[in-house]
Amino acid sequence: MSNTKSGCPFEHSTLPPGTDGVPDLDETIEFMMKPDTFLRDRQAQFGNTILSRVFGVPTVYMLGADGNEWVYRGENKYVASQWPIAFRRLLGENSIPMLTGAVHRERRRIVEPHFRFDHMAQFVPTIEASAHKHLARWAEPDQVAIVDKMREFAFEVINVFLFSDDLAKIDLAYMSQEFVLWTRGLFAVDMDESPDAPFGRALRAKEILQDQIGTLVAERRASGEQKEDILGTYLTTQDSDGNLLTDAIIVDELQNLLFAGHDTTVTAMSNLMLHLSQNPAVLAKARAEQQAFDAKAPIRFDDLKAMPYLDAVIHESLRMVAPVRAMTRRVLENTQYQEYCIPKDYAVTVNCPVTHYDSEVWTEPEKFDPERWFDPRNEQKRKPFGFIAFGGGPRLCLGKNFALVEMRLMMALILRGYTWEVLPDQDLTYNAFPLPTIKSGLLANVSRI
Numbered sequence: 492m493s494n495t496k497s498g499c500p501f502e503h504s505t506l507p508p509g510t511d512g513v514p515d516l517d518e519t520i521e522f523m524m525k526p527d528t529f530l531r532d533r534q535a536q537f538g539n540t541i542l543s544r545v546f547g548v549p550t551v552y553m554l555g556a557d558g559n560e561w562v563y564r565g566e567n568k569y570v571a572s573q574w575p576i577a578f579r580r581l582l583g584e585n586s587i588p589m590l591t592g593a594v595h596r597e598r599r600r601i602v603e604p605h606f607r608f609d610h611m612a613q614f615v616p617t618i619e620a621s622a623h624k625h626l627a628r629w630a631e632p633d634q635v636a637i638v639d640k641m642r643e644f645a646f647e648v649i650n651v652f653l654f655s656d657d658l659a660k661i662d663l664a665y666m667s668q669e670f671v672l673w674t675r676g677l678f679a680v681d682m683d684e685s686p687d688a689p690f691g692r693a694l695r696a697k698e699i700l701q702d703q704i705g706t707l708v709a710e711r712r713a714s715g716e717q718k719e720d721i722l723g724t725y726l727t728t729q730d731s732d733g734n735l736l737t738d739a740i741i742v743d744e745l746q747n748l749l750f751a752g753h754d755t756t757v758t759a760m761s762n763l764m765l766h767l768s769q770n771p772a773v774l775a776k777a778r779a780e781q782q783a784f785d786a787k788a789p790i791r792f793d794d795l796k797a798m799p800y801l802d803a804v805i806h807e808s809l810r811m812v813a814p815v816r817a818m819t820r821r822v823l824e825n826t827q828y829q830e831y832c833i834p835k836d837y838a839v840t841v842n843c844p845v846t847h848y849d850s851e852v853w854t855e856p857e858k859f860d861p862e863r864w865f866d867p868r869n870e871q872k873r874k875p876f877g878f879i880a881f882g883g884g885p886r887l888c889l890g891k892n893f894a895l896v897e898m899r900l901m902m903a904l905i906l907r908g909y910t911w912e913v914l915p916d917q918d919l920t921y922n923a924f925p926l927p928t929i930k931s932g933l934l935a936n937v938s939r940i
């Protein structure tokens with residue numbers, strides 16, 4: 492199906508093929524049920540650039556590395572960040588993902604030093620202590636849901652990173668529960684605000700979370716204590732006019748970092764454990780790599796730089812199941828991509844699952860194969876924007892280094908000291924939204940080696 496658009500300023504240009512015109516509820520339902528199948532079917536029919544009106548918004552889906560590159564390189568030139576309305580209501584409007592242009596750049600710069608790879612070195616002992624403490628609790632006679640256990644661990648770690656020892660004032664279990672309810676509202680089909688509806692409950696969770704974080708911010712500000720954590724940096728940063736950031740801005744930023752900083756890694760590490768259990772040869776090789784280290788000595792930051800196989804396993808798992816499925820931008824002016832016109836205010840979306848299974852980039856994409864990350868032929872062939880689990884361009888994941896250090900450390904300890912037997916008769920398929928989490932929670936018996 493070829494679409495034409497009157498008013499497109501480019502000669503001969505047409506809209507991308509797909510669905511234009513009246514929004515189609517059936518399409519939205521089809522997308523929500525099976526987003527990957529929805530996109531792959533249309534990719535097979537129309538190619539790598541397709542138009543759809545899912546959720547009533549005209550959206551151009553970029554389904555390959557070239558389109559991804561075009562979107563990432565166009566940030567603030569022809570596209571800018573855009574979030575669905577539920578996200579805008581639930582994620583603080585002052586937080587980095589919501590900001591665009593110069594304000595976005597300035598706000599990122601404030602905390603960037605905290606996210607440099609070498610800066611992570613100082614957190615290694617704390618993350619390791621936390622991991623040991625949590626893993627000891629996993630290895631009990633009763634089965635555990637690994638997703639829940641990972642959440643407890645990752646939520647503690649991100650809180651230490653943001654608030655250091657103010658952590659003692661936080662009821663982590665309560666906050667974590669509210670986060671889960673809050674996250675459920677992000678993809679609520681309707682925006683029913685009644686207290687029992689997912690969106691309404693998520694709004695309430697947002698209030699609770701902001702209230703808790705707000706108390707921490709106010710107490711630290713009142714105490715005048717200087718700490719070198721992220722909260723400390725926000726409290727002492729002045730904007731370009733010399734004003735301190737307001738508490739409302741700081742609370743929004745911290746809430747976003749708490750969300751972005753644990754839901755993603757929980758998903759990534761749980762999925763990784765499933766992948767390892769399904770691929771015994773990979774598991775054996777990953778364990779063998781860990782045997783080169785002294786299991787009794789604390790993990791050093793330099794050790795984490797010397798685990799190439801584990802790193803490949805992590806990347807392969809992120810390729811197979813990317814925690815962030817898609818990224819959306821709004822088109823700033825009528826613009827042209829390849830032979831297509833993309834009108835102002837249309838949404839453009841890049842998509843991890845379709846990109847990561849693109850057989851033009853990946854050999855046997857369905858195969859879990861960490862070796863591909865060492866294969867120079869594959870490396871050459873793989874296009875830079877063919878792997879986008881951490882996004883790209885000016886919005887490349889701010890927490891990428893944090894995530895990689897946390898994941899390598901936790902997985903190294905698991906590989907060195909534990910086995911896990913995934914229990915039969917559970918649903919190991921993934922929820923598509925909000926993040927691709929294993930439906931059963933990954934029930935397993937964990938034991939010490």
Ligand code: HEM
Nearest residue numbers: 588751752755756759815818880881882886888889890894
């Ligand atoms: C496996 C773990 C993670 C994955 C797969 C992941 C993925 C992503 C992706 C794909 C984006 C780009 C969104 C876009 O282009 O719109 C992003 C942005 C972001 N991530 Fe992560 N992330 C992870 C962990 C983290 C962690 C641990 C933190 C913080 C501690 C974090 C903080 C952020 C922030 C603040 C942004 C917004 C950047 C901006 O808009 O400039 N992420 N992440």
